[in-house]
Amino acid sequence: MHPRNTFKALIVGGSLGGMAAAHELRAVGAETAVYERSAGRMQARGAGIVMQPQVEALLVRLGMSAxxxxxxxxxxxxxxxxxxxxxxxxxxxxxxxDTLYRALREPLAGVCYRLDSALRRARVEGSGITAEFADGYTAQGDFLVGADGIGSAVRLLLDPATRPAxxxxxxxxxxxxxxxxxxxxxxxxxxxxxxxxxxxxxxxxxxxxxxxxxxxxxxxxxxxxxxxxxxxxxxxxxxxxxxxxxxxxxxxxxxxxxxxxxxxxxxxxxxxxxxxxxxxxxxxxxxxxxxDLMPHRMVADHAALISDAAGAVRPHTASGTSKAFGEAAGLAAAMRGWTPTQDLPARRLADWEQQRLSHLVTLSEIGIDLATRSSLGTATGRRLFASV
Incomplete structure (x- = not known):
């Protein structure tokens, strides 16, 4: 059992956002475990990343420079x-x-990082939460973080009406x-x-x-x-x-x-x-x-969404990774000092959710505007690779 003067966070999604959440939550004293649905080596879904201040700040804390x-x-x-x-x-x-993944993954060598773990169900039990995975494995914790991308299984459980377009x-x-x-x-x-x-x-x-x-x-x-x-x-x-x-x-x-x-x-x-x-x-x-995945909610009972699981922004903003890192840092700040013997810090979580949703809406609007300027995805834009 983990000590009662801290809490255990179950992080669903082992890509950059999930690992940022693990680092940030560990920094406020939490025990973390990461569950990734990929069975083997993860595919790099977005190869190049523009270095942003939120990413650099975490790297510096981990003893690296941008x-x-x-x-x-x-x-x-x-x-x-x-x-x-x-x-x-x-x-x-x-x-x-992959460079950033390696930089974040190596300092987590001693942390539970379980592959082939596709989330199927999550249920709140008393003051804790239990995650059940497709292979029958179960994990108990005090808080669940969904960082599992635009096809998020956590979001489907918390907010099934919100789907990518x-x-x-x-x-x-x-x-x-x-x-x-x-x-x-x-x-x-x-x-x-x-x-x-x-x-x-x-x-x-x-x-x-x-x-x-x-x-x-x-x-x-x-x-x-x-x-x-x-x-x-x-x-x-x-x-x-x-x-x-x-x-x-x-x-x-x-x-x-x-x-x-x-x-x-x-x-x-x-x-x-x-x-x-x-x-x-x-x-x-x-x-x-x-x-597009327009943001709707990020907090539920004993759970929160970050990264593309919460809301996706167009790639032209060059902010997908920095957005995830900022959300992880803010969530950890809201959870600082909480223990499972207390009520959840609902006010701090609500403030974090409101601030991040506002930021997400702004980023989404900027990304759509940038795409529209190049007629990308518009009704009047030239369509390539069209079928006859």
Whole structure:
């Protein structure tokens, strides 16, 4: 049994938001256990991450610097459709999902982190809560944190009426070793945030650390994302996989059908600057449809939602990870000093929920506005990969 002068938090979701919650709650004295539904190594759903103050603050507390896990960029450049570049100075730090995952996971080596744990049921019993998982395993704690993404099982239990809505466009992504690219292309992209936009599409690219966090030139990776407006009726065809598995939120690398890959390359050649088209052709592409999940509630009896489980924002805000870290820090602050022998700190939790929901609404509106400026997901925007 855990001591009664603290509390045990069951964290459902072992990605970045869940681990941030584990660190923040441990910092206020809680015992934590993390339950992740993936059975094996987790897939990086969003490869590149813009370093933000909330992320840097947690890294510093863990004894790391933002520079130790990031590639530093010097400039931004905008390409025109013919490949010409307009540049200006804009220093920025960029990291990657797997680099940040490793930085957060290693300090939790002694903490319960259970894979293959898909939540099926959660029930409040007296002053505690019990989580039941698909494999029959059960866990008892005092508080449950749902950090299990846009398809959150915790949210379905707490707020089943709130569901993600397709935003009308998708993100094609690539993450390639810089050593695999020709010198001229790499010279253009290295040390710069590069972007291009036109009606119904937007593409951006920057370097991130290597697969083991390498920062030296030659060992880093080129991360890119290409947003294109795609009609909802075309999604099942584009998400069809080589393995025959049914994907709805993410098409992993090496799963794209040959016909889809050929259409992708042809569309890139016809609509992107030649350097970006070459990058697409040289990459092992994966894809994510973009979804909206408007925030509704974050707190229930002995439970709370954070990260995309609470509400998703468009990727153009570059704030998905920092949002999750901020929510984890605020939740921990609201729970500071609470013990299971006391009533839950309802007032502090309500204040945290109100503040974060207001922030989420603002971020959601900013993201939608940024997408609309590029006609992404709009009725008038040019649709790519449309079926006949």
């Amino acid at each position: 520079q130790s896990v990031s590639v530093e960029l010097r400039e931004r450049q905008q390409l025109d459709v013919h490949g010409g570049a307009a540049r200006y100075g804009a220093p920025q730090l960029m990291t990657a999902w 397709y935003a009308g466009y998708v993100a094609w992504r690539g993450l390639e070793p810089e050593s695999a690219l020709p010198g001229g292309l790499l010279d253009l992209l290295a040390d710069r945030f590069t972007f291009f936009g036109s009606d119904g599409q937007q593409m951006l690219c920057y370097l991130v650390p290597g697969p083991e966090g390498e920062l030296v030139k030659g060992a880093r990776r080129v991360n890119w994302v290409w947003y294109t407006t795609v009609h909802e009726r075309d999604l099942p065809r584009l998400l069809a996989s080589r393995s025959g598995k049914r994907f709805t939120n993410f098409l992993p690398p090496r799963e794209m059908l040959p016909d889809t890959a050929a259409a992708l390359a042809a569309t890139a050649d016809a609509s992107l600057p030649p350097q970006f088209a070459e990058l697409v052709r040289r990459s092992e592409v994966f894809m994510q449809p973009v979804f």
